Amino acid sequence: MVKICCIGAGYVGGPTMAVIALKCPEVEVAVVDIAAPRINAWNSEHLPIYEPGLDDVVKECRGRNLFFSTDVEKHVAEADIVFVSVNTPTKTQGLGAGKAADLTYWESAARMIADVSKSDKIVVEKSTVPVKTAEAIERILTHNRKGINFTILSNPEFLAEGTAIKDLFNPDRVLIGGRETPEGQKAIHTLRDVYAHWVPLDRIICTNLWSAELSKLAANAFLAQRISSVNAMSALCEATGADVAQVSHAIGTDSRIGPKFLNASVGFGGSCFQKDILNLVYICECNGLPEVANYWKQVIKVNDYQKARFVNRVVSSMFNTVSGKKIAVLGFAFKKDTGDTRETPAIDVCKGLLGDKAKLSIYDPQVSEEQILKDLAMKKFDWDHPAHLQPTSPTTSNKQVSVVWDAYEALKDAHGICIMTEWDEFKNLDYKRVFDNMQKPAFLFDGRNVVDVKKLREIGFIVFSIGKPLDAWLKDMPAVA
Numbered sequence: 001m002v003k004i005c006c007i008g009a010g011y012v013g014g015p016t017m018a019v020i021a022l023k024c025p026e027v028e029v030a031v032v033d034i035a036a037p038r039i040n041a042w043n044s045e046h047l048p049i050y051e052p053g054l055d056d057v058v059k060e061c062r063g064r065n066l067f068f069s070t071d072v073e074k075h076v077a078e079a080d081i082v083f084v085s086v087n088t089p090t091k092t093q094g095l096g097a098g099k100a101a102d103l104t105y106w107e108s109a110a111r112m113i114a115d116v117s118k119s120d121k122i123v124v125e126k127s128t129v130p131v132k133t134a135e136a137i138e139r140i141l142t143h144n145r146k147g148i149n150f151t152i153l154s155n156p157e158f159l160a161e162g163t164a165i166k167d168l169f170n171p172d173r174v175l176i177g178g179r180e181t182p183e184g185q186k187a188i189h190t191l192r193d194v195y196a197h198w199v200p201l202d203r204i205i206c207t208n209l210w211s212a213e214l215s216k217l218a219a220n221a222f223l224a225q226r227i228s229s230v231n232a233m234s235a236l237c238e239a240t241g242a243d244v245a246q247v248s249h250a251i252g253t254d255s256r257i258g259p260k261f262l263n264a265s266v267g268f269g270g271s272c273f274q275k276d277i278l279n280l281v282y283i284c285e286c287n288g289l290p291e292v293a294n295y296w297k298q299v300i301k302v303n304d305y306q307k308a309r310f311v312n313r314v315v316s317s318m319f320n321t322v323s324g325k326k327i328a329v330l331g332f333a334f335k336k337d338t339g340d341t342r343e344t345p346a347i348d349v350c351k352g353l354l355g356d357k358a359k360l361s362i363y364d365p366q367v368s369e370e371q372i373l374k375d376l377a378m379k380k381f382d383w384d385h386p387a388h389l390q391p392t393s394p395t396t397s398n399k400q401v402s403v404v405w406d407a408y409e410a411l412k413d414a415h416g417i418c419i420m421t422e423w424d425e426f427k428n429l430d431y432k433r434v435f436d437n438m439q440k441p442a443f444l445f446d447g448r449n450v451v452d453v454k455k456l457r458e459i460g461f462i463v464f465s466i467g468k469p470l471d472a473w474l475k476d477m478p479a480v481a
Contacts, residue, residue: 002027004194005079007109009033009042009068011049011164011271011340012126012157013085018057019168021066023198030067030075042068050339050366053165073116080119081191083155084109085126090275092379099282101275103133110137114144122187125154125213134177134209151187153178154209156216161270162337174204177212217280221296224273226261228302234264234467235309244467245449264467266420266447267306267345269334274300274343307345310418311352313464314445317474318416322358326439328414330407331421331448332364332372339366341375345447346420350376350401353418360401363410365423369403376401408434416443422450435459441473 004020006013009031021029033039041048043062047055058066069075076082086105091097106127113123123141125134134152141150154177159167174195178184188206195204207215230248237244244264252259268274277296284293315322334344341347350360354376362372376398404410407425411417411434419426427450435442444456446465456463462473 003079004081005030005032005075006083006085007032008085009038014042015051015054015164015168016157018061018066021061022057024194025065028065030069032069032072032075034070034072036070039068039070051164052337057165076113077116077118081122081124082113083124083126088127090278096282099278101279110140114141117148120149122151122153122190126157151183153187153191154212155191156212158219161340162335171199174199175212175215177207177209180208217276220272220276221280223261224268224277225299227268228299230262230264231306232302237467238470241469243469266310267303269344271342307348310447311349314416315356318443322353322356325358325415326413327353327358327360328410328417329360329362330417330419330426331423332362332367333421336421336423341367341371347375349420354400361410362403363407364421372403373398412437413439415439419446419448419450422448426450431456432459435461
């Protein structure tokens with residue numbers, strides 16, 4: 001029986017290994033992590049992450065050929081293939097601070113693999129890592145190998161949160177990069193045979209190591225670039241009276257462009273886009289390509305501009321101050337159908353409003369009060385370190401922030417509403433009831449373009465929707481800092 005071990009039981013490791021276990025019943029899969037609370041959650045009825053369809057997959061395989069354990073060394077020693085899916089946060093200090101990936105956890109994982117291994121192993125990069133990481137890991141393993149052979153592969157993930165299980169069941173492609181040596185090619189074929197249990201061979205792309213590593217960064221950079229492009233257009237649409245939804249539809253029908261990732265919003269979030277672009281920027285700078293680095297930096301600058309513009313629009317519309325005013329924040333996750341808050345635009349928007357002394361009432365159907373308060377207290381990039389190394393949740397309550405478990409409770413007596421996540425339930429609220437229970441004038445700022453603007457204006461709301469023709473009320477209210 002082939003044995004697979006994955007180091008890291010997070011958003012990538014857990015779902016990926018669960019699907020491998022489901023599709024390859026003859027393979028034994030162990031997911032290991034030093035964080036006992038996380039492993040306990042994977043072994044419980046309440047999994048540590050929310051992802052549609054994940055519960056069913058885990059419950060079908062767990063205890064049969066899928067195991068979650070804190071006994072890292074035992075399972076690594078027994079495995080034929082070791083996936084490494086540990087955090088690769090952005091460095092906060094030292095060389096490359098604010099851009100370069102911190103490979104501390106990757107390096108310690110590699111040293112541990114070398115230390116405990118008693119048989120030859122294929123070591124697979126699953127975390128998003130800088131180009132040439134495999135080479136560094138290879139050196140660590142080679143210098144500590146004690147007669148054991150290690151072959152390194154890069155197998156980046158291309159999951160979208162909220163559809164991760166669907167993406168794993170039916171991927172656009174599976175990418176496997178390895179050395180162009182007999183050992184490297186043999187290892188590629190071994191991993192390809194695992195995926196071939198359910199993925200057609202023409203969707204399994206085999207490349208060299210560096211191409212696989214760079215393809216992951218490039219894919220996320222291209223997707224983020226599309227979002228920043230349409231968000232840049234949204235600002236111009238508001239200034240000219242155009243409708244960004246109509247513009248997006250018109251350009252998306254061009255088969256060369258296509259319709260995906262053309263929805264204007266308050267900005268992109270999630271664990272990968274910003275981190276991967278910063279990583280790409282750093283690699284470009286290190287390779288003497290400042291013009292290329294500056295090009296990709298602009299994608300992040302537009303994203304930051306979009307969030308700041310949204311906050312400025314809220315404050316300027318509400319008589320240039322939100323001090324002491326209750327603002328209802330609907331949604332905190334970076335997108336619907338996930339509880340993930342990493343780099344969510346809601347954090348920067350909330351911090352901007354708190355800086356103007358607003359009182360926030362926050363509701364998200366999948367994000368806990370503890371997580372929201374922790375995110376609002378955390379410094380940039382802290383979120384990407386393992387949980388036991390993150391700052392603890394604030395012990396003193398923030399009197400400006402309340403987190404509630406009912407949308408109508410959040411909205412009661414509010415002066416304004418900010419929609420931060422496109423949860424379906426926000427489209428279907430009884431907005432007449434909401435309006436009747438709000439302070440007047442009642443403002444609604446739709447950061448995800450989910451509401452029917454015409455209907456809400458008929459009810460009496462003053463509505464701002466990203467990239468849409470401005471409400472007469474807002475036309476004389478500049479939204480630039």
